[in-house]
Amino acid sequence: MTHFDTIIIGAGPAGMMAAIAASFYGQSTLLLEKNRRLGKKLAGTGGGRCNVTNNGTLEDLLAGIPGNGRFLYSVFSQFDNHDIIHFFEDNGVKLKVEDHGRVFPTTDRSQTIIKALEMKMLDLGVDIRTGTEVLSVKKIDQTFQIKTAEQTFTSHKVIVTTGGKAYPSTGSTGFGHDIARHFKLAVTDIEAAESPLLTDFPHKALQGISLDDVTLHYDKHVITHDLLFTHFGLSGPAALRLSSFVKGGETAYLDVLPQVSQEDLAMLLEKEREKSLKNVLKTLVPERLAEFFADGYPLKVKQLSPKESKQLIATIKGLPIPITGKMSLAKSFVTKGGVDLKEINPKTLESKKVSGLHFAGEVLDINAHTGGFNITYCLCTGWVAGIQPIPLS
Ligand SMILES: Cc1cc2nc3c(=O)[nH]c(=O)nc-3n(C[C@H](O)[C@H](O)[C@H](O)COP(=O)(O)OP(=O)(O)OC[C@H]3O[C@@H](n4cnc5c(N)ncnc54)[C@H](O)[C@@H]3O)c2cc1C
Structure with missing residues (x-):
């Protein structure tokens, strides 16, 4: 027929x-x-x-x-x-x-x-x-x-x-x-729409980590969804959604704990001051990300200077991620x-x-x-x- x-x-x-x-x-x-x-x-x-x-x-x-x-x-x-x-x-x-x-x-x-x-x-x-x-x-x-x-x-x-x-x-x-x-x-x-993002970020340390309901900020855009660190940069719904607003050359900021305020984080560090910094961060984020955040800081929470505490909290709440482009x-x-x-x-x-x-x-x-x-x-x-x-x- x-x-x-x-x-x-x-x-x-x-x-x-x-x-x-x-x-x-x-x-x-x-x-x-x-x-x-x-x-x-x-x-x-x-x-x-x-x-x-x-x-x-x-x-x-x-x-x-x-x-x-x-x-x-x-x-x-x-x-x-x-x-x-x-x-x-x-x-x-x-x-x-x-x-x-x-x-x-x-x-x-x-x-x-x-x-x-x-x-x-x-x-x-x-x-x-x-x-x-x-x-x-x-x-x-x-x-x-x-x-x-x-x-x-x-x-x-x-x-x-x-x-x-x-x-x-x-x-x-x-x-x-x-x-x-x-x-x-x-x-x-x-x-292209819904494109994975290319970044200059330290991929190896974070590659494969997936985060639920984190917030990406760029300019006036605020996107809360899941995110995946890949070998080239960022994928997952949060990155794909941001892709329609970026071309490459911008810096996005990642808040890995959008439900937790800076003040709450400061209080937590104060409460857990006797513990190792890495162990405290591990209660909040995946282990490899905790290691990434703790890198370069003293071992114990109590050893952090006030400036270091502030800087660490600012990074957790707004990790700068330079975007170099997006997938074709x-x-x-x-x-x-x-x-x-x-x-x-x-x-x-x-x-x-x-x-x-x-x-x-x-x-x-x-x-x-x-x-x-x-x-x-x-x-x-x-x-x-x-x-x-x-x-x-
Ligand atoms: C990796 C990936 C993950 C995705 N994940 C999601 C998701 O989680 N949620 C979501 O909503 N969307 C997702 N999408 C998007 C979604 O898959 C597409 O929007 C959807 O499949 C489009 O459906 P469609 O029927 O219009 O076309 P398609 O699924 O692209 O099908 C078109 C078909 O037409 C055939 N065709 C083309 N030309 C000819 C021809 N000349 N002769 C005969 N046949 C032809 C093709 O071979 C193809 O099979 C994803 C896409 C990709 C690539």
């Missing part, structure tokens, strides 16, 4: 959910994916555990989607994060909620999510072709022609879910933007920019100019924080594009 009601290009979260929705509504559906396996990028999210959604309120979702989240009001009124949770639970996947509302499968394995999506597609009769790269999309009269290396498929509805341009090694190389340009739709400038688009988590939302009907995700042509997921000019927010809007836009009827010819 080479003619389908709906053809979907790209099997990330947006494409797989679009395929489920279209076939659920009775459309014969073909899903084309150039990788050999489904959901390659999705598999790497949440440290390989698949951060499938976030269980926050609508306000939380919009706050988690700083890049054009408001465009999604209509989408979320049709299918939202709670629908995602119900969808997976109805399909036999047990979920759990972790810090910051992040939702994961209880198995802690991405494959649980990807398999559930695959099984649902197969149940509904979606024709899934992996290892099949789409080379071009054309529209002749009312019919789309989708060309792969082996054959040409036709349909009256196409959903482009090819992702953005971040992490192209997972397959998202910006092909959907080329499709949009072919149909003379505007594409906004593409940039190829190593950033998310793409900022994409198919211009002015081109797209927010209720149906259909192109305003080309009937039957829909876009969903990161190919659109929408970007979110990690923490399940991207995956949420990708699954939800996929569903909404999928349920749209075939255009009347």
Whole structure:
């Protein structure tokens, strides 16, 4: 068979959910994916555990989607994060909620999510072709022609879910933007978002340390979230979120104990003055970080001069971190920019100019924080594009 009601290009979260929705509504559906396996990028999210959604309120979702989240009001009124949770639970996947509302499968394995999506597609009769790269999309009269290396498929509805341009090694190389340009739709400038930060910091001493709910300050920006010291600098949600405000050349300040005031720290040092400084700091922060802070100071707390105590507390509450740059688009988590939302009907995700042509997921000019927010809007836009009827010819 080479003619389908709906053809979907790209099997990330947006494409797989679009395929489920279209076939659920009775459309014969073909899903084309150039990788050999489904959901390659999705598999790497949440440290390989698949951060499938976030269980926050609508306000939380919009706050988690700083890049054009408001465009999604209509989408979320049709299918939202709670629908995602119900969808997976109805399909036999047990979920759990972790810090910051992040939702994961209880198995802690991405494959649980990807398999559930695959099984649902197969149940509904979606024709899934992996290892099949789409080379071009054309529209002749009312019919789309989708060309792969082996054959040409036709349909009256196409959903482009090819992702953005971040992490192209997972397959998202910006092909959907080329499709949009072919149909003379505007594409906004593409940039990296949610990028790990490069620093001149003493990496070796701190490499591998991960901190929960610390605060990064830069200029007027204050971000409290988890942070990871890596071999190149900083990663984790706090660093990724700060990345949209820095270019390199700035100094950020890290407060590793945002819940504890300078006064409380001074009182603690006074109370524990007979103890070793390292041991006292170890009660507050991970051991290697305690050693880092204690380095260069006397062994015992009581040996600290008033100036040294003040300096130590100031460093714990505002460790200066010179930022030298950020990772390129190829190593950033998310793409900022994409198919211009002015081109797209927010209720149906259909192109305003080309009937039957829909876009969903990161190919659109929408970007979110990690923490399940991207995956949420990708699954939800996929569903909404999928349920749209075939255009009347
Ligand atoms: C390391 C990493 C960690 C992340 N962690 C999180 C997280 O914790 N929380 C969060 O919310 N987000 C996270 N993200 C972002 C999230 O994974 C993406 O926003 C999301 O996967 C985008 O979904 P999508 O369906 O739009 O596109 P993608 O998942 O990129 O899928 C697009 C698919 O289209 C296919 N394709 C492209 N061109 C063609 C073609 N010509 N023919 C056929 N197929 C094609 C690609 O091979 C790919 O499989 C993370 C991203 C990365 C890289």
